[in-house]
Amino acid sequence: MSTEEDSASKAMILLMGLRRCGKSSICKVVFHNMQPLDTLYLESTSSPSMEHFSTLIDLAVMELPGQLNYFEPSYDSERLFKSVGALVYVIDSQDEYMNAITNLAVIIEYAYRVNPSINIEVLIHKVDGLSEDYKVDVQRDIMQRTGEELLELGLDGVQVSFYLTSIFDHSIYEAFSRIVQKLIPEITYLENMLDNLIQHSKIEKAFLFDINSKIYVSTDSNPVDIQTYEVCAEFVDVTLDLFDLYKTPNENNDQAVTRKANRERPRELKNIAELENGVTIYFRQMIRGLALVALIRTNGSDKDSCLTIMDYNVDIFEKGLEEIWANSANKQQALSLE
Numbered sequence: 499m500s501t502e503e504d505s506a507s508k509a510m511i512l513l514m515g516l517r518r519c520g521k522s523s524i525c526k527v528v529f530h531n532m533q534p535l536d537t538l539y540l541e542s543t544s545s546p547s548m549e550h551f552s553t554l555i556d557l558a559v560m561e562l563p564g565q566l567n568y569f570e571p572s573y574d575s576e577r578l579f580k581s582v583g584a585l586v587y588v589i590d591s592q593d594e595y596m597n598a599i600t601n602l603a604v605i606i607e608y609a610y611r612v613n614p615s616i617n618i619e620v621l622i623h624k625v626d627g628l629s630e631d632y633k634v635d636v637q638r639d640i641m642q643r644t645g646e647e648l649l650e651l652g653l654d655g656v657q658v659s660f661y662l663t664s665i666f667d668h669s670i671y672e673a674f675s676r677i678v679q680k681l682i683p684e685i686t687y688l689e690n691m692l693d694n695l696i697q698h699s700k701i702e703k704a705f706l707f708d709i710n711s712k713i714y715v716s717t718d719s720n721p722v723d724i725q726t727y728e729v730c731a732e733f734v735d736v737t738l739d740l741f742d743l744y745k746t747p748n749e750n751n752d753q754a755v756t757r758k759a760n761r762e763r764p765r766e767l768k769n770i771a772e773l774e775n776g777v778t779i780y781f782r783q784m785i786r787g788l789a790l791v792a793l794i795r796t797n798g799s800d801k802d803s804c805l806t807i808m809d810y811n812v813d814i815f816e817k818g819l820e821e822i823w824a825n826s827a828n829k830q831q832a833l834s835l836e
């Protein structure tokens with residue numbers, strides 16, 4: 499099966515940008531847990547590469563090397579762009595970016611023509627090297643120049659979203675979370691379910707994480723503040739690291755070694771801790787490699803009874819999730835039979 503055929507059944511994210519803008523580093527850090535500093539030694543990518551990951555939906559992230567000429571007749575760009583849900587274009591903010599903007603406009607013109615429903619997402623990347631003021635200036639400048647280029651091409655109505663990102667902090671996960679969420683058809687149900695859960699469980703904020711990438715596939719409708727996300731993402735890491743250190747009860751050494759090698763975890767992974775500010779943080783594994791992470795403010799009421807209610811409500815939430823997943827799996831099956 500070719501990479502493009504393989505991706506047809508998945509929501510596809512296409513990652514593009516000029517050479518050395520940071521595409522491979524983003525893939526390695528977000529999807530393979532590579533340490534950001536180790537990306538310094540990554541070699542230039544010479545052929546398209548594809549990452550797959552499954553959350554509530556199956557996603558494929560395809561990286562196209564910067565030096566490839568996508569509009570050569572030998573390269574079937576039309577078929578590729580038609581199968582894509584989101585085009586993510588990376589611009590290196592530490593470099594001279596005018597060429598990147600011109601290249602982006604040409605790609606948008608093409609992508610939009612063959613696939614008008616494509617989401618266009620621009621990562622203003624490597625902002626760790628810029629001061630706070632300069633970051634804002636660069637963002638404004640890139641947005642304005644992109645707008646001008648699109649206007650010249652008669653594409654001023656095309657919606658483009660911009661994100662300031664860096665692999666050295668959580669901004670890249672936050673951006674990918676928002677990009678992925680736009681591709682999940684059931685996102686409104688998920689948000690409603692999370693809103694319902696927080697109303698009935700003294701929760702301040704709840705995230706549904708994809709455990710392996712630490713992208714959050716959904717959250718309640720309260721605004722996301724990046725520090726809250728960071729605390730929750732770190733708790734996912736700590737929980738998994740701790741779990742991987744120890745054998746589970748009734749497991750012999752060989753089974754533990756095999757499980758760790760395959761990165762398998764028992765279904766019901768759960769962890770609860772109290773933060774310095776008295777807020778309780780709650781982690782519970784759900785279906786399909788997802789985990790619910792919530793911050794609970796007990797406000798002086800009995801912590802144990804809060805957690806009992808929480809467990810009960812999370813059971814109901816998980817059942818809802820199973821139903822959503824069963825429905826979306828049926829829909830995908832029906833589509834593939836058409």
Ligand SMILES: Nc1nc2c(ncn2[C@@H]2O[C@H](COP(=O)(O)OP(=O)(O)OP(=O)(O)O)[C@@H](O)[C@H]2O)c(=O)[nH]1
Nearest residue numbers: 518519520521522523537538542543564624664665
């Ligand atoms: N400061 C900083 N450097 C970054 C960031 N992301 C990537 N880099 C660095 O940028 C350089 C190029 O990154 P790559 O991921 O190889 O770039 P690429 O777009 O895949 O390059 P090609 O494969 O040639 O198309 C590496 O040295 C990375 O360490 C970031 O957020 N901040």
